Amino acid sequence: MKTIITIKKSDYPAPAKAYYRQQSSAKSTTREIALFLTGLLLIPAAIFAQFQIADIFSDNMVLQRDQPVHIWGKGNPGDTVLSGFATEEKSCIIKADSSWSVYFKKQKANAAPQIIYIKNRKETIELKNILIGDVWVCSGQSNMEWPMIKEMHFKEEIKYANQPLIRLYNPAPAGRYVYGVAYTDSLNKRLNTEDFYADADWQQCDSNTVKPMTAVGYYFAKHIVASENVPVGLINLSIGGAPIETFISRDALQNSKQFSVKVKGNWLENNNLPEWVRERAKQNVGNNVNGYGDDLGLNHAYKPGFAYAGGVAPIIAMPIKGILWYQGESNALELPRVEEYRNLLHLMINDYRQKWLPCLPDRQAAAPEGKQPAMPFYWVQLSSIDTAKYPSHYWPQFRDEQRKLLDEVKNGGMAVCSDIGFKNDVHPTNKKTVGERLARWALHYTYKRNIVPSGPLPLHAKYINGNIVITFRYTAEGLRTSDREAVTGFSINGKEETKATIQKNKIIIAAKEKPAFIYYGWQPFTNANLVNSEELPASTFKINVL
Template sequence: MKKIILYSLLMLLALHASAQKRTKVACVGNSITYGYTLPERETQAYPARLQQMLGDAYQVGNFGKSGATLLNRGHRPYMQQEEYRKAMAFAGDIVVIHLGINDTDPRDWPNYRDEFIRDYLALIDSFRTAKPDCRIIIAKLTPIADRHPRFESGTRDWRGEIQQAIETVAHVANVQLTDFEQPLYPYPFMLPDAVHPNPEGAGILAQTVYSAITGDYGGLQMPMTYTDRMVLQRDRPLQIKGMANADAKVKVSIAGQKKTARAGSDGHWQVTLAPLSAGGPYTLTVTDGKTTLLYKDVLAGEVWLCSGQSNMEFMLKAATTASKDIPAAKDSQLRLFDMKGRWLTHAVEWPVSVLDSLNHLQYYKGTQWEAATPETARNFSAIAYYFGKMLRDSLQVPVGLICNAIGGSPTEAWIDRSTLEYRFPAILKQWTGNDFIQDWVRGRAALNIKKSSYKEQRHPYEPCYLYEAGIRPLESFPIKGIIWYQGESNAHNLTTHEKLFHLLVDSWRRNWNDEQLPFYYVQLSSIDRPSWPWFRDSQRKMMEDIRATGMAVSSDHGDSLDVHPRNKKPIGERLGHWALNRTYGHKQVVPSGPLYRNVEFRNGAAYLTFDYGEGLHSADGQPLRTFEVAEIDGLFEPAVAEVEGNRLKVYNKSIKNPRYVRYGWQPFTRANLVNKTGLPASTFRTE
């Protein structure tokens, strides 16, 4: 009996000693830490989930206080709350702090912003006093969705300022910084009230803290664009980046180069390779000592992103020249990365099983790099294929094409959320009933997701969606430039589109950290839709406003009834003309047909000059047609156009004092002005 009692006492002492050795984690914060709005806060709040992940070797305490501010003169200072006193008594070995959301209140940030950094440093110092060797982790703020009632009146901007202040605090206090924003930012449905995460969102926060504490980020990982047969951009310093467990030593080797990087506390690592000359095949090796990733048959060459809506998505097998060109599509140095949607946006109701996947941005099918063959090329974008083939023929280097175009998609779906939140927030508001968004777009989306009962159900046409599902996952994979064919789903409102198109180009150039990233796009073609002449001219003028852009005219290959004209080869090649001339310096290649430059009115006629206007003539040998003149804007009459050297004389004998000229100003136009290379002139009007 004495032995049993002694054994029991020893076991109790051992258990007590074990409990004493448990690492204590104090989770300090506001209602998000507390678990406000969660159905079962005690088990669903992020600290409770963190406890489950960390296991019995840790003791996690939840010291969240709803409504708490970091500011000591805020409306509810955390350091004056009972939860703070309990956190101090807990004396955590690790302290995780997430405060600042409530400081966006108009009572707080406008008055006391200058005190934020000092107050945060004081809070950190107090925990270091309670436990001198404690480890402090501070978190960047969780998102606040644009649905928040004060979003535009201050919350959006003040929250951004607080994020910057938190980064400053991390640097000054020499504490670990983790990010509560990025894991939730693309998933606004996880913030039902625009602020507080739902149970899934709380789980993501728990995983974020778990990784920050343990350094476990799932081991070595590379972006989805890294597969066998990929093409890496040649002739420029090449950033290779990925994820690994914190502090892992990652080695990257290719073509005799060997680079090493150390993963940061956030798991991110990056190396910069010296420029690769065109060629290959190479093997790219990435290893952290535990896992080795080998990418074989890698080429160095020219990489282009091909994006937009259905006319870019339009497959080679449906083009007029398919029967001739598909059998010849055998080129081991033309590589295709074909991103296709899992569900086509046809006029159907999608099954309920689709809807949750949409919310989680799981819209694109998995894919990998493939060499061009009749089998791979036939289902690839026709325009992208013809563009890539022209580059291959002219440059004689490997070419890689990434295509992620989605039929029917509007421009706003391709722009990152932050850009729209700050520069066009109105388009985010209740997007399915928003007049900035084309009726057809809203109607098709509503039909596709009709079976959803979820208020924040997502769809590929939603603003930001395709950026988050189709651009963000590319992880800034190095590219040379972009070709774009889109606009049909925004043609109802050219003023809105003009704003959106500028934002689109800015958004993507910022993503690739390249202010001069070439962006070549296709002007809408001809079809019997009344707004299209104005839209085409708007596209022409934007080329003048946005640097490093070029526009391929397609109106001579339009179809009066079909929004998807089938003759794609000349359109892809016209994009190729821009790239060869502007990006690759082939000045002998004329990039465009005649582009209106200026007009002079005298002696009852208009004299027009054009860029790329050498050798003006009609495409069909007939008189030049579709020119019109007017003395009063809006009262146009047909005009005669005659070539005089490299300019045009345009007149109507009944109009003595013309002041306006327009050309190709029909939805479906038979305009026939071309230059010496046979490239067509754009729709235009003088102003």
């Protein structure tokens, strides 16, 4: 919520009074007035903008600590904007393009509610109950979108959901939970970048506001607050069924030699995009010949670059702590899409870090390299599901592609969740474990806590005297199995199970000859049971045997 108060000129602070006296003191002749009125007819109506603040700002929000606070909006060109926050007051003149922008000094984490006011000559916008802490963007598809009210532990967790240090921003994308049918007129009217994400306000986390919020995000935030005692704000941009392409900016795709083909021609007929995604979109908008669109065709949540333009671009001038990402199911159904996914995710991460510049008035001077190469990005590896009722044949390879990205992304981490998948449901409901495993990565690398961030990840496999010896990182106090039974999940051909044993922090597999590869968890629904002493599962992998 934004409180808007109409004010009188007598209420202006002194600098504003002086400015408006100067503006009104000039004498105008009848001829000058006539010329002025004639000129008004030639000026686009859009420049007479209603005084407003960007949608991302409202009561109850969290602003990023240790970075300058950036507030912006629109108004009538030439008007003065006066604003105040903490002990500072700032003013600026609204630019010819109707935009205005002010910056306040950075602050340390602060759980005491504060107020921001922004004034023009007629109105004051007041934002209340503002905290200073860490802001995390939650993005991806339905498993990130999965709401708390449908989460496995909801009935128990609701008793603890009054979390005043957690703040939630959850704008619903047009078409949320609408599948297999044509969109209504009201939904079609929202398929533009300005209206795609519904108007939303920040809310303090409690037993009601948490119900529609991303469950993964909630459990992540709760874990961070419990450890760090700082406010955490969550911005949820996830979209059920969405491919990664919609969250990548169109210019990043166009400028990529590998992926420029994804933004050529009508996207609904572009075979370089996931077929299932295009079919879903056609069901929603295929018959809407008069719908919003451009040279790539009709708009939809799954269109390349569309979610980026509607959700990411409007907030990219706002400092954040990092990104949480749970997506991949829609890109894991076809082999070409699986094989390119790692590079696509790499492209997206680099693009976000390139554009989410450090928030300073002179940002290029502050960051001559023009990017934030260290902005944390943590993702969730796909879980497990059987092929009997779902086309998950490529999931082992997909999970391995996600794992390989760990060696390529600085300040990145991956939560392994193959042990909590549902055999016949693409939506496992245990999001508590997912959120907490993501939080472990953040606590270890972002918050510098002495905590094991992950289950075992393979370092290398060597053939020594008739044995394959596999070494891991993140073994903690040693390897073991989740069920305390014999080790399962290893294979030398990706098909038949191979006997393996634990020796301290290594896996030993007897083999008469050196195989080319060793596999682990290489089934869509895996029975692999290797964990470390923290009970964190090992990742699916396929690695060379040296």
